[in-house]
Amino acid sequence: VHVQLNMSVRVDVSRKLAILADAAKYDASCASSGARSKAAGRDGLGSTTPAGICHSYTPDGRCVSLLKILLTNFCVYECIYCINRRSSNVPRARFTVDEVVDLTLGFYRRNYIEGLFLSSGIIQSPDYTMEQVVAVARKLRAEHRFAGYIHLKTIPEASPELLAEAGRYADRLSINIELPTVADLGQLAPQKDWTNIDRMMGRIAHNIDAARTAEVSSPASERAVRSFAGFAPKPIRPPRARPQPPPFAPAGQSTQMIVGATPTADAAILRTADTLYRRHSLRRVYYSAFSPIPDASPRLALQAPPLVREHRLYQADWLLRFYGFSVDEIVPTAAANLDLSLNPKLAWALRNRHAFPVDLNRAERAQLLRVPGLGVRNVDRLLEIRRWARIRLVDLTRLKVNLKDALPFVIVADHTPHRLGLDSDSLRARLAKPAEQLELFNTPSPHGATL
Amino acid sequence: VISVAAPNDFEAWRVIARSLLARGLPPAGIVWEPAAQRALWENWQVEEPSPEEPADSPANVANVRIPPRFLELARLVAAHLAPERWAVLYRVLWRLSHGERHLLQLASDVDTHALEMWEKAVRRELHKMTAFVRFRAIRDEGAGGREHFIAWYEPVHDVVALGAPFFVRRFTSMQWSILSPRRCVHWDGATLRESPGVSRDQAPNDDALEALWRTYYASIFNPARLKIDAMLREMPRRYWKNLPETDLIEQLITDASSRTETMIEASREKQRPLL
Numbered sequence: 001v002h003v004q005l006n007m008s009v010r011v012d013v014s015r016k017l018a019i020l021a022d023a024a025k026y027d028a029s030c031a032s033s034g035a036r037s038k039a040a041g042r043d044g045l046g047s048t049t050p051a052g053i054c055h056s057y058t059p060d061g062r063c064v065s066l067l068k069i070l071l072t073n074f075c076v077y078e079c080i081y082c083i084n085r086r087s088s089n090v091p092r093a094r095f096t097v098d099e100v101v102d103l104t105l106g107f108y109r110r111n112y113i114e115g116l117f118l119s120s121g122i123i124q125s126p127d128y129t130m131e132q133v134v135a136v137a138r139k140l141r142a143e144h145r146f147a148g149y150i151h152l153k154t155i156p157e158a159s160p161e162l163l164a165e166a167g168r169y170a171d172r173l174s175i176n177i178e179l180p181t182v183a184d185l186g187q188l189a190p191q192k193d194w195t196n197i198d199r200m201m202g203r204i205a206h207n208i209d210a211a212r213t214a215e216v217s218s219p220a221s222e223r224a225v226r227s228f229a230g231f232a233p234k235p236i237r238p239p240r241a242r243p244q245p246p247p248f249a250p251a252g253q254s255t256q257m258i259v260g261a262t263p264t265a266d267a268a269i270l271r272t273a274d275t276l277y278r279r280h281s282l283r284r285v286y287y288s289a290f291s292p293i294p295d296a297s298p299r300l301a302l303q304a305p306p307l308v309r310e311h312r313l314y315q316a317d318w319l320l321r322f323y324g325f326s327v328d329e330i331v332p333t334a335a336a337n338l339d340l341s342l343n344p345k346l347a348w349a350l351r352n353r354h355a356f357p358v359d360l361n362r363a364e365r366a367q368l369l370r371v372p373g374l375g376v377r378n379v380d381r382l383l384e385i386r387r388w389a390r391i392r393l394v395d396l397t398r399l400k401v402n403l404k405d406a407l408p409f410v411i412v413a414d415h416t417p418h419r420l421g422l423d424s425d426s427l428r429a430r431l432a433k434p435a436e437q438l439e440l441f442n443t444p445s446p447h448g449a450t451l
Numbered sequence: 452v453i454s455v456a457a458p459n460d461f462e463a464w465r466v467i468a469r470s471l472l473a474r475g476l477p478p479a480g481i482v483w484e485p486a487a488q489r490a491l492w493e494n495w496q497v498e499e500p501s502p503e504e505p506a507d508s509p510a511n512v513a514n515v516r517i518p519p520r521f522l523e524l525a526r527l528v529a530a531h532l533a534p535e536r537w538a539v540l541y542r543v544l545w546r547l548s549h550g551e552r553h554l555l556q557l558a559s560d561v562d563t564h565a566l567e568m569w570e571k572a573v574r575r576e577l578h579k580m581t582a583f584v585r586f587r588a589i590r591d592e593g594a595g596g597r598e599h600f601i602a603w604y605e606p607v608h609d610v611v612a613l614g615a616p617f618f619v620r621r622f623t624s625m626q627w628s629i630l631s632p633r634r635c636v637h638w639d640g641a642t643l644r645e646s647p648g649v650s651r652d653q654a655p656n657d658d659a660l661e662a663l664w665r666t667y668y669a670s671i672f673n674p675a676r677l678k679i680d681a682m683l684r685e686m687p688r689r690y691w692k693n694l695p696e697t698d699l700i701e702q703l704i705t706d707a708s709s710r711t712e713t714m715i716e717a718s719r720e721k722q723r724p725l726l
Contacts, residue, residue, distance in 0.1 A: 014666050021670035039620045042640075047621040053582045054685065056696055058672040059704050061681025068671060106660050107667075109600060109625060110586045291675045292714040298721040307676055381558045388553055395559035 013103070019093040023073035023084050024119060027176070028256055028288040033065040033114035033149045035171040035251040044145025046108060046115070048171060048251075052149075053114050066117040066151065067107055071095055071132055075121030079178070079189040080300055081261045083293040084121050090295055094123075097135045104140060108148050115149030115171075116140070122155065130158035130166070137169035149251075154204065156196040163200070167207050167248035172283070174254045175200055177276065180269040184262040188299075198279075201255070205280040207248045214245030252283035259313060260305025261290040265336035270316055270327045277321065287313040312338040319344055322376055323369045341432040346372040346405055350428050357422065359411040360391045372431075373406030405431060454482045457537050460609075461529035468541050478542040485534050517547055520555050524570050527577075530609045531569040539565050573608050580606055580614040583690050584629060587658035591626070600627040603654035603693055609633055612645060619643055630654050661695045668696040674707035675714065 034052035054063035072094035073084045083090060104116045118136055122129050133152055140146040152170040154163065167173060175197055179185045182194045255276060257269060273285040289310040290301070316338060319325040323345070330344050331337070332351070339347045349356065349372045358371050360382055368379045378399050382391055390413040396403060408417050408427060421427060453476060458464040471481065521544065528536050543562050546554050557563050586600035600622070604611065611629060615636040618627065628637045632648045682700075691697040 014663055017663060017666050018670045021667050025671050025673050040623065042623050045622070045624055049617075051578075053578070055582050056668065056694065057682040057686040058668065059679055059682050059700055059707065060673045060676045061678030062671075062673070063685070064668065064671060067667065103663070107664060109622070110588070110658065110660060110664070111584050111602070112664050289676070291673060292711055292718070294714055294717070296714065296718040296721075298718065300718070304675065307678070384556050385559060388557060398559040398564045 013099055016093040016095055016099070017069070017103070019091050020069045020071075020073060020095060023070045023090070023121075024068045024117075026083060026288065026291060026293065027068070027119060027153075028062075028286045032172075032251075032254075032284065033151075035149055038147055040145050040147035044147055045105065046146050046148035048114070048147065048149050055112055055114065065114050066149065067104055067113050067115070068117040069095070069100070069103075069119075071100065071118060071120040071129075071136070072123055073121050074123050077122055077189070077191045079192065080297045081178075081188055081258055081290060081293075083295070085297070087297075088295050097132065097139060100136045101139050101144070104148075105144060105146065108146070113148075115146075115151070117151040117153075119153035126155045126157035127159050127162060130155045130162045134162055134166050134169070137166065141169045151251075154200060156193065156200040158200075160203065163203060164207065164248075167204070167211075168246050170249050171251040172254060173204050173249045174256070175204070176256045177201075177272065177285075178256070178258060179262060180257050180259075180264050180272045181262075184264055188261060201253065201276070201280040201282075204249065204253045205282075208250075208252060209281070211245060211248035211250070215247075253280070254282060254284040254286060256286040256288055259287050259289050259310055261300060265331075266309075266313060266316070266338045267327070267331035267336040269313060270320070270331055273317060274320055274327050285317060287317070306340065308340050309338070312340060312344060316344045319348075324366055325370075339432075342428070343372075343405075345370070346431055349409055350431070353422055356409040357411045357417050358409060360396075361386060361411075361413065371406060371409055373402035373404075373409075452480055452482055454484050457483045457485050457534070461526045464525070464529055464537055464540065468544055471541065472544060472548065478538065478545045481538070481541065483535075483537040483541070517544065518552065518555060521547060524555070524566055527573045527613070528566055528569045530573050530576075530613055532608055533569060536569060573610060573613075576606050576608045577610045577614050579690065580604060580610055581617050583686075583694060584614075584618070585693065585695060586627060587655040587661075589655050597626060600625055601654055602627070602629045603651055604629055604631050605693060606631065607689070611636055615643055615645075658695075665696050665699060669699050669703060672703050674703070674710040677704065677707050679704065 032052050033048070034050050035048035037048065037050060039047035052065060054065050056064040058064060070084070072092075073090070074092050074094060075082075075084045075086055078085045078087060082088070100116070100118065104113075107113045108115065116136070118133055120129050120133055137150050137152055140150065149172075150170045151172040151174065152166050154166060154173050154175045156175055158166075177185075177197055178189055178192065185192055185194050257272065259269060269287070276282045276285055287310050289305050289307050291304055316330050319330055320327065325345075325348070329348055338344055342350070349370070355367075355370070358367050360368065360371075363371075365379060365383060368374060368382065369376065374382075378401055381399055382395070385391060385395060392413045393403075393415050396406065396412065407415065408421050408431075410417065453471075455467055455471070458467055525540050525544075528540060539562055543554060543566060546562070554560060555563055558567065584602045584604050586602045588598045588600050590596050591599045611631050611634050615629070615638075618629065618636075619638055622638070624640065626639055628635060630649050630653055632650070634648050635646045637644045637646065686694075686697075691700075
């Protein structure tokens with residue numbers, strides 16, 4: 001039963017909310033709220049959808065999808081880049097478990113949010129802190145039968161038992177790798193341990209994989225309600241003979257890397273991301289351009305990196321995951337940092353002009369994916385159109401292909417690029433964004449970087 | 452030329468289109484006449500689908516086989532505001548059933564392209580509805596003082612009925628209504644009901660939690676990375692008037708640069724040697 005907060009309690013909650021949302025806003029690892037489709041039905045509240053929903057946008061262009069807060073911003077750690085580090089002179093607060101539960105349900109019922117993203121400063125011990133975070137999720141799932149989205153931040157040193165329980169309640173778990181190299185982490189987050197973080201990510205990946213395997217081997221008819229069985233005591237369908245495997249973070253795990261707080265180059269950042277995707281099957285790596293914070297450490301750079309760098313990293317990340325590129329192709333030894341004035345696929349094409357022009361009526365999918373201006377969706381549409389008709393310029397126009405980027409690199413029925421154009425040195429100049437536009441360049445949401 | 456009164460929704464269009472198709476009437480000879488313009492065209496020959504010819508009769512539909520994708524597309528396109536949608540839908544139906552069964556695979560065909568653009572606009576509007584509906588709670592005096600959640604929503608396209616199942620699934624255990632100028636939907640915990648549109652003053656003006664929501668919105672914003680265009684692209688101004696948080700935006704933008712300067716200045720002070 002939802003308890004109405006009285007006036008004085010609400011003022012207190014409001015003050016805490018201001019502090020603990022402010023403390024959480026530098027964590028970008030929760031942009032998504034997409035999860036496998038599930039719903040609470042009559043006994044509970046909420047549902048999740050595969051695409052996720054952004055319920056609002058703030059003037060920083062970021063999606064507001066979840067109630068993103070810390071349980072507390074008291075912290076025993078001294079991470080140089082963090083607003084909540086022990087020595088930071090910011091106001092401190094701590095929510096009770098019930099306050100977070102009531103806020104989540106109250107916001108959710110009004111359709112403000114998709115669910116909760118809960119993180120916390122480390123207080124007393126890793127297990128004590130983790131237990132508090134898990135208590136919120138437990139209450140939402142078991143007591144209120146809340147079926148909305150829950151993302152829990154995991155503490156690398158937490159016990160396997162707490163991790164197992166967190167995974168049972170959460171759609172997604174994340175641990176922030178924080179910085180792209182072991183040396184960077186040692187320098188800016190002395191109490192954090194790269195090996196512990198890596199080990200915990202491995203454990204999460206293992207649990208996710210085990211839960212998924214158990215699910216695949218259970219009969220298909222039971223699968224539909226399985227993801228809910230873990231926290232709904234009352235079965236939605238008639239009881240089944242075989243006990244269901246408990247779910248574990250079915251929406252996977254993610255992480256965040258802070259960019260620009262150290263001089264580390266994009267090549268190292270992307271190599272770490274690539275390793276995480278391969279080693280621990282991460283769903284997403286989020287890149288967060290280091291941003292000025294109140295009461296910053298004097299050891300930190302004054303100048304924030306240009307936001308366009310973050311954008312280029314997301315584009316490169318997309319090339320790794322969906323376009324078949326390797327890290328070495330995107331950031332070759334000769335250019336360890338991404339070119340800020342060109343999207344990385346265009347930059348690759350300009351370095352590899354011998355691979356062009358590509359005939360859109362003949363080339364294989366893998367080749368089409370490497371053509372500047374063509375996204376995955378349009379590649380698939382072109383392949384479909386090709387079965388019935390020859391592709392012409394007008395098709396590209398209707399599909400809203402970026403012709404400026406694409407035309408120098410493609411052949412279609414009524415277009416062949418000038419050989420001279422492809423060879424000329426001025427091509428790069430024609431395609432690059434003028435430097436003065438870079439700062440004004442607006443990043444699309446990390447959901448959908450287009451290439 | 453045959454003139455047909457433009458239908459109100461997909462189901463009505465479907466009945467008419469089946470009848471026209473069964474009678475072999477090609478799209479070039481048909482005018483889909485918007486209801487409002489009817490009086491102007493009084494001297495035209497106006498044909499309604501005749502009631503004694505049930506559209507679902509096997510004789511009418513037996514040899515028309517349509518890809519399921521067309522029905523999905525048509526259902527969404529029907530909610531679009533463009534008056535020419537009915538004519539294009541019928542033309543595509545005709546072409547699909549007259550030797551161009553793969554028409555919908557040709558994303559760059561003029562008609563397919565038009566339908567897909569409309570579909571995209573309607574899907575976007577539907578998605579925005581799931582995002583931007585804001586419920587306000589009132590206590591129903593009857594029914595044991597149960598909370599009733601009411602939203603006022605003004606979509607560009609006619610998506611309120613299409614969007615209702617999402618809210619049923621998510622808020623099954625709640626009692627709620629979404630009010631809008633064209634039509635309203637209501638859920639009492641068991642049944643979904645549709646009613647005619649109402650005016651804004653039928654919806655509540657405030658909710659006890661909106662102050663907290665606004666506090667959250669202002670606090671989660673990072674003034675050091677202003678990207679107004681990115682916000683506007685996903686949350687255009689036309690949605691703002693029914694969102695309780697959006698009147699904070701102007702002030703947040705105005706203060707952003709001075710807040711950022713203050714943060715950077717404070718760091719600079721600290722980095723300065725003491726003597």
